[in-house]
Amino acid sequence: MAKLVRFAVSIDEKLFTKFEELIEKRGYVSRSEAVRDLIRAALIEEDLKEDKFAFGTITLVYDHHQKELTERITDIEHSYLNNIISTMHIHIDHHHCLEVIAVKGKVGELKELSDRLLTLKGVKHGKLVFTGIEP
Template identity: 50%
Template sequence: MKKIVRFGVSIPQDLLAKFDKIIDEKGYTNRSEAIRDLIRDFIVRHEWEVGDEEVAGTITIVYNHDEAEVVKELLDLQHDYIDEIVSSLHVHMDEHNCLEVVVVKGKATRIKKIAERLISLKGVKHGKLVMTTTGRELV
């Protein structure tokens, strides 16, 4: 079992009150668990900023499938980045709109480039890169 370290934090009372309200809404049993999650998120974001580590994530886009080029470009892009694109999920939202979730893993700089290319395609109505970690470096 890993050693647990206790430390003190000084913050304004009103900031702590807001924090306590949110962690209660989210169902945390105590501040320590919420702070651990915040620290892990901080570490994951740093992995993405540095760009040297292998990272993982999802790119989610909503697009109009009637735009002929978007479907072709989507497929071409997935073949161009075959080493980084692990999987994709396609959902028909209605008669014109589709949701595509692309699971990616690789160097952060490459993953960001893939996301930028996907999200900027003509016909894409909304897109978002959700960055996470392979978990290898997290405790």
């Protein structure tokens, strides 16, 4: 097991109160675990260089009645077969679909794929989220 290091942090009382509320809301067992999660997330985000290999998800909400949108999405996805691991398609209501795409590859390629999908007419909302193993 890695050696633990203890350190003190001084923060504004209002910020501390909000942090305590977040800890309770999310169900953390300790402040330390919450701080570790925040540090891990910041390190993963910081490590995202364009040529770095990463994993992530692209989430899209779109109007499937938009003319030719589903065909455009499929065409783009077929152009990135080496990056797409899996897709999940969910029917939200009569007009809207949710698609979650698990992806892998260089950060720049995944951003390009995401941009191509998220800027299509008829896509209502979407987001690329990177994840990784803590450094």
